[in-house]
Amino acid sequence: MNKLVIGNLLHRPLRTLISVVAVAIEVVMILSIVAVMVGQVSNASRQTGGIGADIIMRPPNASFISSVGGAPVPAKIAEVLRKLPHVAVAAPAITDFNMAGGLETIWGIDFQSFNALRPFVFLSGGPFTGPNDVMVDDLYARSAPKNSGPRVVGATIQVLNHPFRISGIVEHGKGGRVFLPIRTLGALMGSADNASLFYIKSDDLKNQDLIRNEIHATPGLSQYQVQTVQEFFSQMTPDHLPGFNIALRAVIGIAVIVGFLVIFQSMYTAVLERTREIGILKSLGASKTYIVNVVLRETALVTIAGIIAGILLAEALRLIMAYRFPTLPFPITAEWRLRGAVIALVGSILGAIYPAWKAARKDPIDALAYE
Structure with a gap:
């Protein structure tokens, strides 16, 4: 046969x-x-894991999708979080979509606090030196279109239709691929002093539940969503994506x-x-x-x-x-x-x-x- x-x-x-x-x-x-x-x-799950945070705090009614885009809450809340007994680092951040040339997420960060979560590994250059600087990761630098110049330190790239100078190229895996100063990105979005969410590093992983309770006991923060990174990972599955x-x-x-x-x-x-x-x-x-x-x-x-x-x-x-x-x-x-x-x-x-x-x-x- x-x-x-x-x-x-x-x-x-x-x-x-x-x-x-x-x-x-x-x-x-x-x-x-x-x-x-x-x-x-x-990839989103891996990138978040590379930030170095233990806890993520979002505004009320936000999800891991709706928190991308927009900066609805004051960034100065980070100062309140830093005063809590078991919080070692509190870093405000803005995440926003950029549709020009393909879908990508732009991150606005306070370099000092975001770097304290887990230090950036610079392959060349260094941190922001001014409001018109941008940091990119190595994969983004390698993916420069053929009709544009190389993405190297000192080069100018367009982000949200504005020119920015590359101040540093970092190793990939720390949240995003393109980083702007948080006030710069906030200003471009019309919310110069705001943030999308907050990344928190505890003094001890055993104190995560204590930090959650401390946040909810703080006036004005009782309705905020507080998740451990592990809880966030459990939501980053196809079943939770509409x-x-x-x-x-x-x-x-x-x-x-x-x-x-x-x-x-x-x-x-x-x-x-x-x-x-x-x-x-x-x-x-x-x-x-x-x-x-x-x-x-x-x-x-x-x-x-x-x-x-x-x-x-x-x-x-x-x-x-x-x-x-x-x-x-x-x-x-x-x-x-x-x-x-x-x-x-x-x-x-x-x-x-x-x-x-x-x-x-x-x-x-x-x-x-x-x-």
């Missing part, structure tokens, strides 16, 4: 190749969209439909073209199960070849993305390679069931008389 299956596939190389490519595209679509979407979530899983399932569904239709059309056409062959097999005693088995084995072989090609293409795409867009996380995990393979295989088998059933139902007399 295996010789028959391979012979059938090699006899129609173009159709076989198109089917393999279709399955490969399906796998690449699944792995790529998952890599982009899940990569953004996991529409994330819906979008992910929609894209995967489209990919499955593409694979299903291509396999269906390919196998259905192959069955029509092999009417006499099927008649000969049945006249020689082949059962319906045997005929179905032949068609499904062909489908499985094509799908496995497409899955392997798709995984290799996705890995090549990951390397290209890492080179061309180093700031865009593009993780392809073993778990999703397996999921993508299973999804593609199930979709292909479903697409081949009707053609296989149609082939098995052919009458051998009619098939042998077919011209």
Whole structure:
């Protein structure tokens, strides 16, 4: 049977190749969209972990999404937090979206307190020396567009449509990729003395609950949201992102439909073209199960070849993305390679069931008389 299956596939190389490519595209679509979407979530989690804070305080009714963009609370609250008994460092920060040239988050920080959470590692240059300075991380510096100059210390870049001089390039992994003085970013947003949230470092990790209680006992701060970094990480999952899983399932569904239709059309056409062959097999005693088995084995072989090609293409795409867009996380995990393979295989088998059933139902007399 295996010789028959391979012979059938090699006899129609173009159709076989198109089917393999279709399955490969399906796998690449699944792995790529998952890599982009899940990569953004996991990257945000890693970046937050690199800040060095133990606790995050947000305004009332804010979430880890709504706190990005806008500076609704006074930055001087940090001074109140620093006076609490178990607070070692309190750093105000502003986070805002920049849509120019691609989606990125701009951070406004008070360098002294933000650096006290966990010191920046400078690869070149140093901290802000004026309100029109900007610090960038090494990945952002490497991702300069070809039509612009290199992002090096002393170079001028546009941030929120304003020119800023790069004062320092830091090692990536500390919250964001682009850092402005907090008052500068606040002024650009019309809130010069405000902040989006506060990062707190405790004197001892055992005192986190005490700090939470102290904050809520402080007049004016009782309604503020206080989370440990571990609690924040628990929220940084696709299930907590509005529409994330819906979008992910929609894209995967489209990919499955593409694979299903291509396999269906390919196998259905192959069955029509092999009417006499099927008649000969049945006249020689082949059962319906045997005929179905032949068609499904062909489908499985094509799908496995497409899955392997798709995984290799996705890995090549990951390397290209890492080179061309180093700031865009593009993780392809073993778990999703397996999921993508299973999804593609199930979709292909479903697409081949009707053609296989149609082939098995052919009458051998009619098939042998077919011209």
